[in-house]
Amino acid sequence: EPALIFDLGGKFDKSFNEAAFSGATRWSEETGGSFREIELQSEAQREQALRRFAEAGANPIVMTGFAFGNVLSEVAPDYPDTKFAIIDMVVDAPNVRSVVFNEHEGSYLVGMMAAQASKSGTVGFIGGMDIPLIRKFACGYVQGVKAVNPDATVIQNMTGTTPAAWNDPVKGSELTKAQISQGADVVYAAAGGTGVGVLQTAADEGILSVGVDSNQNHLHSGKVLTSMMKRVDNAVYEAMTAGVDLETGFNVMGVANGGIDYAMDEHNAALVSADMKATVDAAKDQIASGELAVHDYMSDNSCPVE
Amino acid sequence: MTAPAIELKGISKAFGPVQANKDISISVQPGTIHGIIGENGAGKSTLMSILYGFYKADAGEIFIKGKKTLIPDSQAAIAAGIGMVFQHFKLVENFTVLENIILGAEDGAMLSTSLSNARRELKHLAEEYGLNVDPDAVIENLSVGHQQRVEILKALYRKAEILILDEPTGVLTPAEADQLFRILDRLRAEGKTIILITHKLREIMEYTNTVSVMRRGQMTATVKTEETSPEHLAELMVGRKVLLRVDKAPAEPGATVLDIKGLRVVDDKGVERVKGIDLAVRAGEIVGIAGVAGNGQSELLEVLGGFAEGTGTILMNGSEIPLSGHGADGQTRRAVGISHVPEDRQREGLIMEFSAWENTVFGYHHAPEIQNGLLMDNKGIFAEAEAKMERFDVRPPDPKLAAKNFSGGNQQKIVLAREIERNPDLLLIGQPTRGVDIGAIEFIHQQIVNLRDQGKAILLVSVELDEIMSLSDRIVVMFDGHITGERDPGQTNEKELGLLMAGITDTSTVAGNGNTTPPEQEVHANG
Amino acid sequence: MDFLTLLQVLDTSVRLATPLLLACLAGLYSERSGVVDIGLEGKMLAAAFFAAAFAFYSGNAWVGLLAGVGASIVLSIIHGLASVTFRGNQLISGVAINFLAAGMTVLAAQSWFRQGGRTPPLEGAARFNPIELPFAIGPNDAAAAERPLSQLIAEAGPFQQFYSELISGHSILVYLALLTVPATWWLLFRTRFGLRLRAVGENPAAVDTAGISVVWLRYGAILICGILCGVAGAYLSSALQAGFVKDMTAGRGFIALAALIFAKWRPVYALWACLLFGLFQALELRPDIIENLTGMKVQVQLLGALPYILTVVILAGFVGKAIPPRASGEPYIKER
Amino acid sequence: MDKMPKWADIVLIPLISLLLAAFFSALVILAIGENPIEALNLMIDGALMRSAGWGYTLYYATNFIFTGLAVSVAFHARLFNIGGEGQAMLGGLGVALVCLYIPWPHWSLSILGASVGAALFGALWALIPAYLQAKRGSHIVITTIMFNFIAAALLNYVLVEMLRPVGAMDPASAKFPDATHLPSFQDMFSTAETPLFRGAPANVTFFLSLAACLLVWVLIWKTRLGYEIRAFGQSETAAKYAGISPVRITVIAMLISGALAGMMSVNTTMGESERLILNSTEGAGFIGIAVALMGRNHPFGVLLAAVLFGFLYQGGAELALWTSIPRELIVVIQALVILFTGALDNMVRHPLEKLFIALRRRNA
């Protein structure tokens, strides 16, 4: 029986964790299998949850979020017969599968989309916790925006420096208002649960937003330009499907292998013109073929564009 | 005879294990001043608070003008025409006089009309009774005497027919007290009924029509004032014949132990309480400081005891002791041979929650002989406490009992045992017999005299003139932070001291030793 | 910083100051009556949850508000029982109430909605939406002009900017909270109830011997406190935000307490104190402004901690002494 | 005469209060549609029936012993130290600095160093509120609350801007060197045949906390300082009369209190996570209040109450793991315990007092 551990943001963050959940649900619907799950409420629970699931025979154990990295590297060797999958972090152990995503590529695509949709030439980015991973989102996004409109302004804000930043919709909302007043007319939220507030406020104030991780277009139909999809659901689904035969090691999901994409559906069809879509799809093909390399912030902890 | 203004029947009240009032009945005629006397803790205030609806009686009935009346709260008491001036005033300190007066007696939900009505009414009352106070003054800026006026005005504003005053003169100067009684006389003449609680037998004898005596929660007698005498009342109060006279040989003063020069004390509100005092106390004498409470005596003791700061010079056995900053604390004072029986044993002298044995080293807990390495020698302290309690006849002689569980007199004995047995060069002692029964008073006085006879210096502060007169070898009178005179107890009388206590230094008309009131009669009223 | 930016920051300040102000006034009633309340946080939190939950079920924000106020009052009554009826330690009671709310809201949210301790998002009439005052430029004008609202406002004259950006466009609860300030001042200093309330916080024995029930007065104050905290909580979850999330009060109850000290227990000062703390929170969202103004990078952590630091400085008496109502914190004990 | 016998005060009342709290907790569990008996079984099973469960229970208990002692030492001086949380956070910083920047040859030395660091930083964080209370009369409850928030901001800053290794995501310090690894119960008591306390975080710090209990007991009841602290707590005026400086005692009591609160971080930061993480205190500072209240401010009582809360914590975690009851249930239980043993104490006490007085009257 596989197990899934959600990080502090919670299962229903409408984004990262929820994507994992939907992957697991898809697996259980298709196979009729059941899985164990827990939403972490505190730091101290991380290790306990891992160990208790491992001891109870759960296999594989999938966890979402980089914060498990440290703990997992300690726990994994104690349970050599259990397979672990960690998303967003690399843990070097023989029984661990590390799944990381090329978020910068997806962010680049939605950045292009945002720049084309913007009338004011100013777009916004609201990150969750200020960590390299989120800067990677930001950097990809800025590159995408500038690729379409080199004169565009990108306003960037981070919600906070603690994990609470993943779950602070009030602040997300206020940051959005602040960005709107600075002229932004498209905002991209890469902020977990905080993004709920961003999308809400953008909808309230009549500007466009860009969702993240899951397809969030439906949250405010006709007001969400698109979503940067990080197929965490696929990663979880694959891990659960593989079961005890889970292939361990390093696994990069990007535009090329469908791990990263942007969302198109009936909710945003009216917002995205054929022109816009064509431009973005062209870039997508180039990235997939390796023709276009988007700079990864985490490769050198810096971003070539502001 | 008309129906009594008030009649209480079978009133009982217990505070937890303490039976404060036991089956008390009393009746007060209209248009009279009715006195109530009794030792501290006899239950006087409790009884009156029940009448005023402040406490609820456990049992008993109240009749007002012959009609049975339920008084579940003060609202009902006020409605029944009762007003009360408490021992500790019940005023909102940062409100104005006017606001205090209308509080609870407003006309209508809006303040402005209430205030203007009250202002008018107050003017009336002030003219009628000579009760002048500025309606816009803030209470905390008023003198105690004025605050008391506000309390009386509060009652009159509520149309009180029956006025209860709980120890109204304890905080007043003799002149202020006289003025109060003139007002009370006027009220009585108007047909109002007044109940007066006091410790002062003279006030009872001079102003009341009838007097009730309480003892240990019970009413022991009610008599017409003209048919009784101070001796008789004293006997009723303590339950046996008392004749208290301290036997002591004439003092043989030795070297100066304590020498105070130009002492000034400013309290934490910034008010100067002691305004330049020079005073010396020699070995083998008791110097008594007389004065109305609040004239700087307490502050004097506190500075000497090291728990208030002052300026000036104090020499102890010839060497100067610090009056502020480092070294101005109780520990250091004790180290130079000053012991201190504080005025308020419950708030200062004892830790009420501590057991008796722990209290026997309170203040001396740093003494080297009770240490056992890094720890305190608890076993030794306990054994020593047992012995001390034996010697001072503390009852019950159980060192494990918490201090709060001893009676006032026995608490005082614990403090005395601790302070006297340290064998100090100088004993500071404030209100040594406040709230102590007569038997214990005798014992305590004897201990003080014994210490003197061992050649120790003693500085005594007491508001009881009689205690001062019978114990002291020298009397110093304080008024408003100054020393207004020094007298030989054999060469003075109460009248003269009274004038000095009121700040009048020209006492030639009353000087001399022709005592008008023999001290031993009044001593009983110490309670 | 240009005028419009200033307005925007002030606008945010007002929005963020509103829950602080309501909670601060709530605390003012309680403490003026002699009951110290460090449970403001908990009451707001409970109210935030119940307001969101009931608004979600009913689709009506006012129903939610009522439920929130109800929840807050229940906690108030517990506090009253502990500190007035049973004369217990008011601080400990406040601590307990904060924990109770923190735990119960998540338990209830989880058990009702199974969404990890949050309520589903509120939409439409389930929220208190911004009110557009007459003649103000609002989203409707923007929709009509098919241009972003921010542009329309940027092009307007300074007075219209001031009016549309700062004055108009808040939820009804914001205006309500602002009205509460003069109302409180009037109640406190111009009415019989106010006189008694202030008296009972200074010297309950005086009130008691004047024939007024200390218990009922204090319960009255505690009740008002509950109502105001309830509105504050409802504002958080159904006006400022669209739904409840765990611990969403985020220390606002304590900032309100700090503001109360800052305001020296006076209603009008309370308004200024809360606006100031609201401004800090607004600036925390706009590090760019501070950087432009001061020319250096200011740590967001410092900004976040500023209300607390200021309160300590004030408590230390370096900026005027804050003297609380004399009887506050002490249970009124007649008989030992 | 006392209103009731001593045993009633120290055993009966807390027991009844606890039962009340338990009763209402059961109601809460019922209200969210779960079975309280089953929940209790699950908690006992997970916390007490396995050695690893005990390992967690005692790990949490260690934290609560420290914070409970911290609150109770301050309580003895009538100071309500609500700032244990902040003091513990700063204590963690002390531990981290000691462990990261001093090369330790062996854990036995490093635990001493870390304890000093933790105590020092914790005490320092209590010093300002203490000083302000003593010298300027600023209410210590409010200042310590404020200092909790300031501590959180400070720690956040230090971790994010200073201690976080380059490129790391967590706001956490680097891992401490191996020489600072404290023996866990598993290291100490497990053998190859009988593995015990597997993976549980309880470690040698537990014994440190027991020592702290003993030391606090000696301090409070056997030393002059303790005598002065208790005397000051009972009556400030009397203390002044006895020459006990209120400023000195306030400051010293708070320093000890802060030091004890800080020491809990030896357990969490050094014993468990082996690096400084943002929220390692997780409310233990506040639980100290409940523990001190329940334990009647006596170190032995604190020990018992801490183990009880350790059980609640571990049991609660188990509940969250295997049922849909969220971990917040513990927070509710904790609130109820504080409410009934602290704030509503008189609700139980007054009827009991009346009962005992009536009994005595009848016997007399």
Ligand SMILES: Nc1ncnc2c1ncn2[C@@H]1O[C@H](COP(=O)(O)OP(=O)(O)OP(=O)(O)O)[C@@H](O)[C@H]1O
């Ligand atoms: N509020 C109270 N709670 C508990 N016990 C009380 C209370 N008030 C008074 N007592 C106790 O009841 C007894 C009677 O007290 P009361 O104040 O009535 O005496 P009193 O005759 O007025 O004394 P005094 O002359 O000192 O004013 C005392 O033992 C006192 O300790």
Ligand SMILES: Nc1ncnc2c1ncn2[C@@H]1O[C@H](COP(=O)(O)OP(=O)(O)OP(=O)(O)O)[C@@H](O)[C@H]1O
């Ligand atoms: N509704 C109001 N509108 C404008 N100013 C006001 C209002 N109420 C009070 N003020 C002024 O604001 C300041 C603070 O008022 P607040 O009500 O806090 O105390 P206050 O009325 O001055 O209290 P106090 O009666 O104790 O002096 C005062 O200068 C007051 O005159």
Ligand SMILES: [Mg+2]
């Ligand atoms: Mg009395």
Ligand SMILES: [Mg+2]
């Ligand atoms: Mg606006």
